[in-house]
Amino acid sequence: MTTLDLSTATRRDLNGALHALPKDAPTADWTVLHPEGQHALAAGVNAPVTVTIKGHAGYYCAGMNQQATIIIEGNAGVGVAENMMSGTVHVKGDASQAAGATAHGGLLVIDGNASARCGISMKGVDIVVKGSIGPMSAFMAQSGRLVVLGDAGDALGDSIYETHIYVRGSVKSLGADCVAKEMRAEHLAELAELLAAAGVDARPEEFSRYGSGRTLYNFHVDNAGAY
Amino acid sequence: MDINNIPQTLPRFSATFDPATLAEIRRAAATGIYDIRGGGTKRKLPHFDDLLFLGASMSRYPLEGYREKCGTDVWLGTRFAKKPIHLKTPVTIAGMSFGALSGQAKEALGRGATIAGTSTTTGDGGMTPEERGQSQTLVYQYLPSRYGMNPDDLRKADAIEVVVGQGAKPGGGGMLLGQKISDRVAEMRTLPKGIDQRSACRHPDWTGPDDLEIKIEELREITDWEKPIYVKVGATRPYYDVALAVKAGADVVVLDGMQGGTAATQEVFIEHVGIPTLAAIRPAVQALQDLGMHRKVQLIVSGGIRNGADVAKALALGADAVAIGTAALVALGDNDPALEAEYRKLGSTAGAYDDWHEGKDPAGITTQDPLLAARLDPVAAGRRLANYLAVLTLEAQTIARACGKSHLHNLEPEDLVALTIEAAAMARVPLAGTGWIPGMAGGM
């Protein structure tokens, strides 16, 4: 195991070393001490390695992650795992705004709550939030799945495309063109898989599904109020 | 009075309700939706044509054409990037998306730019292998939509351009209508095929200059501080926008005036939001000078650059380089009079065709229709673009030599005068034949 202490080493030391890891062979685990909320920690990693950050991380932690498993033993700032392509990011505390923004793949698990715009513009990532999420989450969400065990704030899924949203608690309001949808067998199965992947013990039947009404996909004068 | 012989008044069109305005009212009434088109503003604006170079005479010595050297190269990204870019000419190719343009057109832009020794730029929708393959120096745009945004492509790029805005639509997001969302475009953007795509106007994970500073740090960390990072803004409040971009850590600022082209935007946006290129340059340069950053953070100006005189004037006003969009497309073959019969069928005429969003471009440039796109030969079109870029560079050099400058970057506002009071005020150079710069104290 490699340990890097950010009270003596710099962020550049950390990211430079992580970027130098082999892309196609597993590496022994990394532990990062004293992160003290620094930004862009473990950003741009592309290697099958597990990195545990012992404390709080600032903005864009694990940004654009590929392959790596990144565990944050604390809270994460804005844009955790933004544009992730693959791998797993696990926030043990709460996450700030825009968690998993624009991410194309991989799994983001947040044990606590996520703030506004969770999963904004998501493009294929799976996000599981054990707590609640803030307003404008899954705004313009294109693809992937968002699972919330707690409640969702205002304007959930505004202008959503093809992302599947599952919420166990209440939804304060739905955004433009986001509608409640029927839970069919394939959705229960997909949700069960996601819950298992995130290590959550919950029954898929307790969730409601939301997705696109697909009424704004093409311009129509009668929808002018929604644009 | 002979009542059979009263002189008749002529039918008279209103200047306010002119035929184009009337046609738009009828179109709006029939459809209920705003007009969308491509290209830049079509109205007449104070522009580079309103400036003249003084040239050398008794008090300034010219350089010999062909014999005495006049440098044209430019370095971009010298502030923080480990690998700044070095171009042979200060004329770069602006960001235009695959999706808006055909794969062949993107390839042709890469080929032309590479022959000329300059850079080309991706656009909304990501990087295609054709374009990366054919472009020696490729700038990768980082846009609010993040369509196709991929760290592998980020690492393959030679520079990264964070797009905050565009001159044609400052404050607006992208548009690509269903006709152009082909299978390939849909897949690259992770969108359903055939939808009318309206992309975001704000970045999803940062707001404001303080966040942008952290975002730029992240992009630098991911790419190991190698790549120059540009920030592109539409011209609105250039003094403040440039100052904030510098504060946020940009290596290069791209400033796009309202003449700048677009692939598809509401007509009302194109014509009524933003300020002319001419009006934007001096405040931008002033911001750099006030921060002690002129020439340290490079300024690229775009929006209505057509010839070497425009290039020289932009540089004389303080830009380090320029970018071209519309002119590059024309060099490839856009709006060619040889295709007049086909433009007529589309209800337009060569030179005025701007329904690029419909994807029916007979020149094969602004389309995703495979049959139309196949009409453009990327090798021949790339050659035409390279020729055109060479002419722009030679013309700018001709002017610089006439002004006694051994490098295009030695051109300065002092070499210029203005033909109109408006241009004098905007460019902050004297009205020709006077020492008067409107709004400035002094004069002679």
Ligand SMILES: Cc1cc2nc3c(=O)[nH]c(=O)nc-3n(C[C@H](O)[C@H](O)[C@H](O)COP(=O)(O)O)c2cc1C
């Ligand atoms: C067809 C077309 C597509 C464009 N696509 C983009 C884009 O994806 N991103 C962007 O920042 N600007 C885009 N632009 C604007 C150009 O980058 C540039 O700012 C503008 O064309 C410069 O002005 P000019 O056309 O007068 O040379 C586009 C312009 C055109 C003509």
